[in-house]
Amino acid sequence: MSPGQTPPGPHPVDDGLVRRLVAGQFPRWAELPVRRFPSGGTVNAMFRLGDDMAVRLPLTRGGAADVSLEQEWLPRLAPRLPVAVPEALAAGEPAEGYPWPWSVYRWLAGENPVAGALDEPVFLAEDLAGFVAAMRGVALPGAPAAYRGGPLAALDAPTRAAIEELRGIPEEGVDCDAVTAVWEDAVRAPAWDGPPVWLHADLMPGNLLVGGGRLTAVIDFGCTGAGDPACDLFPAWNLLPAGAREVFREALGVDDATWARGRARTLSQALIALPYYRETNPAMAGNARHVIRAVLEER
Missing domain, CATH: 3.30.200.20 (Phosphorylase Kinase; domain 1)
Incomplete structure (x- = not known):
């Protein structure tokens, strides 16, 4: 939004x-x-x-x-x-x-995972990496363009507008200069120049189901399609703690440029969501705050 x-x-x-x-x-x-x-x-x-x-x-x-x-x-x-x-x-x-x-x-059984309250974060990181890798390996022709699969630069204007909106909400305590620096570093990073890959493109905690700490299902494929593989790195910051985040990255073999784009895409989504949902959707706003903290702690 x-x-x-x-x-x-x-x-x-x-x-x-x-x-x-x-x-x-x-x-x-x-x-x-x-x-x-x-x-x-x-x-x-x-x-x-x-x-x-x-x-x-x-x-x-x-x-x-x-x-x-x-x-x-x-x-x-x-x-x-x-x-x-x-x-x-x-x-x-x-x-x-x-x-x-x-x-x-x-009906698919399971519960949505909650950032900061994962039973088996390393196992979940491995399971998520397995899902993302499997999506990338899909070879079905005729894939639609993923909803979030386009160039990172397309998010520049709305992301900067969201940062300025958050400057006007000091009670949220967002370090707007710091998130701007993260964003600008990512925009300067090399753009994805490989072939588009299949993506879920909306790997939010609310679209994941777990049981016994393990990933059991992924739901809501309304954004699915082909695009930049960085788009399916969202769980690294919207769900996984730092140690499990590294497990996720290593399992997928993510290079520095793709990791930077993934972090920036996740941050952009959070920055836009926070002012929009802060008074109407506590779950979305809470996860947006978690992402912003996780991204800044990783710098």
Whole structure:
């Protein structure tokens, strides 16, 4: 989200709407209980459908475009990846006043990891590296451009605008000169000049599921596609502590320039998210603060 940009408000959804949509289009599931699943996400709403399924409804027009993307690519990506990914069981259509396509998925068990409270950070780092490496190794032709896969320079203006916005929020305590220096160093680093690789492109803690400290699933592939491999280094700063971060880097064999771009991309996302979500989404704002601290501590 660019600073100063105000998107249309999310479309209202509730249990009753989901029951009507399911009953009208998939009557075999009409008697199953529906309950909203709490999430810090901003693009989709998730509802449990019985014990084994989930209904996922976009909250915005932009999120609606992700439905067809996932339904097209997830079945082809799934057998090539080392952990579970969402499995679409049915594709819903607009109805009952709800304007966009939606999906029914098989339920994936697990919990979102929390930065600073990981049970097995080194094992999780290894698992994340295995997932990222597997994505990079996908050779499926016709990949769309990843949502965050373009040149780092394209983020320069919104990142600088976010830094200036944070200067006006002194209570956040962001060292704006220090983050500017990190950003400028990265922008001067060599740009990615290799072939684009497959990316998840949104490896936030809320899109990861863990069990027993290990990665069990990766969800929300709405940003997936091909681009700069630095885009899938986000967990190094938004989740992993310093020691596990190095394990993650070594397992992927990341060179200095790619590491700098990955750090800067993660920082940019955090800088833009913090002023936007600080009063409306505690989970997103909290992770943004964590990223800023992690990046500055690494300097």
